[in-house]
Amino acid sequence: METGFDLRKHGGVDVFLRDCPTRAVLELIAGKWTMLVLVALEDGRPMRFAELRRRLDGVTSKVLTQTLRALEREGLLIRRAYPTVPPCVEYRLTKLGEEVGGLVQSITDWSQANIAAIQIAREEFDERTTRRPVGSYASEHRPTLSGDAPD
Numbered sequence: 001m002e003t004g005f006d007l008r009k010h011g012g013v014d015v016f017l018r019d020c021p022t023r024a025v026l027e028l029i030a031g032k033w034t035m036l037v038l039v040a041l042e043d044g045r046p047m048r049f050a051e052l053r054r055r056l057d058g059v060t061s062k063v064l065t066q067t068l069r070a071l072e073r074e075g076l077l078i079r080r081a082y083p084t085v086p087p088c089v090e091y092r093l094t095k096l097g098e099e100v101g102g103l104v105q106s107i108t109d110w111s112q113a114n115i116a117a118i119q120i121a122r123e124e125f126d127e128r129t130t131r132r133p134v135g136s137y138a139s140e141h142r143p144t145l146s147g148d149a150p151d
Helices: 022-029 032-041 049-055 061-073 095-131 136-141
Strands: 077-082 088-093
Touching: 022 032, 032 049, 032 061, 032 088, 032 095, 049 061, 049 088, 061 077, 088 095
Parallel strands: none
Antiparallel strands: 077 088
């Protein structure tokens, strides 16, 4: 599959190829809970598990544990356990995690700044698509066989 300039010939990777290792990283980073963990830890302050769980409203312990382990595995997060009773474990971002955390924070800022426009667009879309008879959207936007635009 041709995806443009093939960086593999020059020691790089091509994210558009199915076996590219960066796809797994993108899949992890694009996850909702991963993004929220990165933003929660982005200020550099270590957080304990219970603190993170309270901060990430709606996350289950299981999903948070899986997310933290995946981030640790990729070198984006450091887990530090203290020998206390009960055990105390803190999480913080690595330099690599701080870098991606800053990018995710930018996406979060953009989302918050544009949520009103996105909600309006969503409502307008829903209104347009719920008023049409089934199949009319496709027929209105499908070119005719002769190539002429529909009237």
